[in-house]
Amino acid sequence: MRVGIASIGISRFGRRNDVNVFDLAFESIEEVFNEGFISPEDIDYIVFTSTGFTPEFSPAGIYNEYVGLNPKAVHRVEAACASGSAGIYTAYNMVKSGMADNVLVLGLEKMNELETPSAVEYLARLGSYFWEVRDYGITFPGYYALFMTRYMYEYGATEEDFCLVAVKNHYYGARNPKAQYQREVTLEMCMESRYISRPIKLYDCSPITDGSAAIVISSEDSIKRLGVDTPIWIEAIGSASMPASLTGRTSFTSIESARLAAGKAYQMAGIEDPIGVVDVATVHDCFTIAEVLAYEDLGFAKPGEGVNLIRDGETYIGGKIPVNLDGGLKAKGHPVGATGIAMYVEIVKQLRGEAERGRQAPIKKGVGLTHNIGGIGQYAYVSILRR
Amino acid sequence: MGIIEFDEKTGKPILIDPRIFRVQFRSSLGKLEKYYRALEEGRILGTLCRECGYKQYPPRSYCPRCRSKDIEFYELPSVGRLLTFTEVNVKPQTHSQYPDYIVGVVEVDGVKVVGHVKARFEDLKPDQTVEISVEKREGDEFPRIVFKPIK
Ligand SMILES: [Zn+2]
Numbered sequence: 001m002r003v004g005i006a007s008i009g010i011s012r013f014g015r016r017n018d019v020n021v022f023d024l025a026f027e028s029i030e031e032v033f034n035e036g037f038i039s040p041e042d043i044d045y046i047v048f049t050s051t052g053f054t055p056e057f058s059p060a061g062i063y064n065e066y067v068g069l070n071p072k073a074v075h076r077v078e079a080a081c082a083s084g085s086a087g088i089y090t091a092y093n094m095v096k097s098g099m100a101d102n103v104l105v106l107g108l109e110k111m112n113e114l115e116t117p118s119a120v121e122y123l124a125r126l127g128s129y130f131w132e133v134r135d136y137g138i139t140f141p142g143y144y145a146l147f148m149t150r151y152m153y154e155y156g157a158t159e160e161d162f163c164l165v166a167v168k169n170h171y172y173g174a175r176n177p178k179a180q181y182q183r184e185v186t187l188e189m190c191m192e193s194r195y196i197s198r199p200i201k202l203y204d205c206s207p208i209t210d211g212s213a214a215i216v217i218s219s220e221d222s223i224k225r226l227g228v229d230t231p232i233w234i235e236a237i238g239s240a241s242m243p244a245s246l247t248g249r250t251s252f253t254s255i256e257s258a259r260l261a262a263g264k265a266y267q268m269a270g271i272e273d274p275i276g277v278v279d280v281a282t283v284h285d286c287f288t289i290a291e292v293l294a295y296e297d298l299g300f301a302k303p304g305e306g307v308n309l310i311r312d313g314e315t316y317i318g319g320k321i322p323v324n325l326d327g328g329l330k331a332k333g334h335p336v337g338a339t340g341i342a343m344y345v346e347i348v349k350q351l352r353g354e355a356e357r358g359r360q361a362p363i364k365k366g367v368g369l370t371h372n373i374g375g376i377g378q379y380a381y382v383s384i385l386r387r
Numbered sequence: 388m389g390i391i392e393f394d395e396k397t398g399k400p401i402l403i404d405p406r407i408f409r410v411q412f413r414s415s416l417g418k419l420e421k422y423y424r425a426l427e428e429g430r431i432l433g434t435l436c437r438e439c440g441y442k443q444y445p446p447r448s449y450c451p452r453c454r455s456k457d458i459e460f461y462e463l464p465s466v467g468r469l470l471t472f473t474e475v476n477v478k479p480q481t482h483s484q485y486p487d488y489i490v491g492v493v494e495v496d497g498v499k500v501v502g503h504v505k506a507r508f509e510d511l512k513p514d515q516t517v518e519i520s521v522e523k524r525e526g527d528e529f530p531r532i533v534f535k536p537i538k
Contacts, residue, residue: 015394015396015397017394017397017399017400017401018397018399055404055408112394117478117479117480117483118480120477120478120479120480121479121480121481124479130414131445131501132501133479133481134481135529135531135532136488136490136501136502136503136531137475137478137479137481137482137485137488137490138475138490138501139475139477139478139479141477142473142475142490145473146471146472146473146490146492147471148473149471149472149473149513150470150471150513153471153512153513153514154513194476195474195476196476196477197473197474197475197476197477198473198474198476198508199473200473245445245501246492246499246501247444247445247492247498247499247500247501248499249492249499252470252471252492
């Protein structure tokens with residue numbers, strides 16, 4: 001029995017204080033039901049994914065009430081920036097086990113509900129607080145900057161190289177009406193931006209974002225019964241972990257858990273080499289260095305050669321493997337708990353052929369990939385979707 | 388002046404919660420008491436498994452490799468290799484009072500240690516040798532680990 005995706009929804013991303021936090025959740029729910037294949041009565045269970053950022057510490061029940069899904073059961077799943085994929089993993093297993101036919105996964109983060117210094121603190125505390133944040137004040141840009149420093153040193157990459165990732169992702173963000181930044185940026189703008197955690201600059205960073213995304217994970221029988229016209233199937237979800245702390249790392253040029261998760265996903269989906277098989281990918285570009293590491297951890301390039309893919313434009317449409325055609329976390333935005341679901345929504349749109357003009361990949365094999373990392377690899381998920 | 392304010396960027400109406408929720412954690416130390424007592428004296432302790440010889444930093448009361456609880460503290464050597472570093476320019480709320488600081492990861496005797504690097508960012512290079520010590524920052528009660536490049 002296959003497990004697939006019956007319906008998707010996503011809010012506009014951005015600094016969304018034009019709506020309250022509950023209506024931001026409802027924007028995705030509304031799209032899910034407006035697709036016309038599924039109605040609230042069909043939903044067996046709701047998985048809510050979020051890291052917090054709200055004054056309520058157990059938000060799942062409150063959102064479930066607001067979006068009108070009582071008395072369907074709900075709980076929250078949390079895995080930092082990979083919460084969305086963790087929620088989908090949970091839903092997949094509920095459906096695969098036969099406990100549910102249709103599970104709604106709703107991801108939400110309204111990060112601007114906190115003022116910026118509190119938001120930076122909140123994000124940093126998704127890392128190893130006791131040993132690293134408390135005494136040394138490391139931040140999330142800081143964690144990834146440690147990788148960027150080492151990567152530049154070992155492989156001779158430059159700050160310009162990483163800015164090329166920002167230029168690409170903004171190019172596609174400019175073509176995505178749901179993106180936080182719907183404008184292109186130049187290499188010069190990126191290079192001139194101020195340091196956030198040197199060598200990471202402002203334009204190397206994904207923004208603080210408000211956004212929600214939702215998806216319905218369903219059994220094959222249910223998808224047929226509901227009459228879903230273009231079902232997208234979840235072929236594989238590979239997952240892994242690694243130490244959250246810097247002291248437990250063996251490499252600062254790779255996220256090893258991502259490498260392991262990719263290996264499992266490729267094995268499950270019967271993929272030997274993703275190049276030429278995967279039509280389109282979304283990768284976790286919370287920082288530009290993270291996208292380059294993803295190229296290598298996913299086997300799109302050999303260690304040290306990921307930077308060549310962006311230099312040669314191979315991750316644009318028409319290149320070897322188009323990556324982050326929605327603008328990525330960088331330009332579309334990164335509402336942390338919703339990101340993994342937003343990645344799935346994007347790949348479903350791409351595989352259905354529903355992406356906007358100028359950002360639709362040619363779909364030849366009907367295969368898409370999502371790569372979603374929580375923290376600096378303490379949570380890692382790689383999924384393979386197929387039309 | 389009402390209860391409604393406006394977002395500085397979007398101009399949309401927002402409600403600022405007048406009630407501030409103050410959070411302060413109290414971390415039980417258990418066997419880590421010894422680590423912090425030594426740190427106050429300027430010494431950095433790791434743990435060594437007496438069963439299999441596995442060394443750990445930060446210290447732990449059992450061995451993750453063989454699960455033995457026969458563990459002893461040992462003092463880390465004072466010279467290591469700087470693996471990587473970053474200068475934190477935008478700081479978390481709890482560190483916003485400090486000028487920009489450099490966080491580094493140092494490999495010493497098979498373990499890795501996180502601390503602050505005392506140097507100019509421009510003068511640093513990965514793999515350079517550093518001296519490891521403990522000191523208090525001006526106005527701080529809490530000792531911190533610092534790395535200084537050795538010429
Ligand atoms: Zn042992």
